[in-house]
Amino acid sequence: MATHKITVTVNGAAREADVESRLLLVHLLRESFRLTGTHIGCDTTHCGACTVLLDGQPVKSCTVLAVQADGREVSTVEGLERDGKLHPVQEGFWEKHGLQCGYCTPGMLMTGCALLARTKEPSEQDIREAISGNLCRCTGYVNIVQAIQYAAAKLRER
């Protein structure tokens, strides 16, 4: 089986790798690039713990081949913090207690960021629909919704 030389822009920096055809994007990120903030949850396209942004769109990185990301941009949770300051969505999760065990959190953060990049004033329903592909088994979602609302307000102040 042939390998492929790929270049992926991860959190703004171009990174190269030699990958097998079957390597999944989530494994490229965690194992080749050692970016372990992206979690593997169900590994069957259900839970969304592995959510990253691919060219700005949230996708489940357990269901994308690494080679499909060749020449494209990937954003992970590691790229959210800037100059030692949390991204407003991260701040929202801190302020509103949007996590308990934290397993779903990286995926929730990435989905939240993508939503707020597209919508300045999402309704509660918009938020609930946006995160409907990200499962949380701790919070009952209430605080996650509030965290994203907090971030939306914070971003509007800017």
Place this chain on the structure above:
Amino acid sequence: MIPAGFDYHAPATLSEAVALLSRYGEGAKVLSGGQSLLPLLKLRLGHAEHLVDIGRIPGLEYIKEEGGMLRIGGRTRESALEQSELIRGRYPILYDTVRVIADPLVRNLATVGGNLAHGDPGNDHPATMLALGAQVVAVGPSGERVIPIDKFFLGLFTTALQPDEILTEIRVPSPPPRSGGAYVKLERKVGDYATAAAAAQVTLGANGVFDHVGLALTNVGPTPVRSQDAEDALIGKRPTDAVIAEAARRAADASSPTPDRRGSVEYKRDMARVLAGRALKQAVQRAGGQ
């Protein structure tokens, strides 16, 4: 989970892609959005020697109305369909359908062509396309052919597509005035396959009777189930509760669900009946009838 090994190809043109499929025959699979294919390969329920990724071929993602038809590029993402004003305004049945496919993250990659070509009776577009009387365009080594949707779904995970053909376009006749459609799905949670679902597309005549009806069901048989018998029961009649109830009963009779964790045969058939009735009523309302 890691799929068994395969070779990956990313052709830049359609003819290159078809040539690869011809060369590798049954051992090759088309990779579109990958949201059904990759899970199958990871679970090792499916196997491929070669994946031919059509994601780098330009010109396969579009939504436009042209020549009395809606044309959807085979590789158009579900999220694009969902965001299209044209779809929302003119094809509410398609908007209903796309909103209940998997979840928003999956819809960012999943494609309309893939949803049909996969041949999964649990997928949502097939029943809707049957109700709409769509056509599927396939490109293979000897050129392009147009397949009526009624001849497309042959069996469980089996379609009329040959191993060396690629689904490039879906064509839907633009609805005449006083038309409406709806897709109604019963699912246990977001992202689940339908326990049952119904797609209805109707056109009413000037006197308020059914002029044209397309009615089909999701996940209650080895293929999506269109019921000619139910459609016949409606043509020329006014959309009264009794007429719709009779058609819904006939539609459910045409189904052959299997029992699983979503329910028994009896439950699924009865849900098919209820959903067919609701889809018809909503379609009639949207067509401007009562």
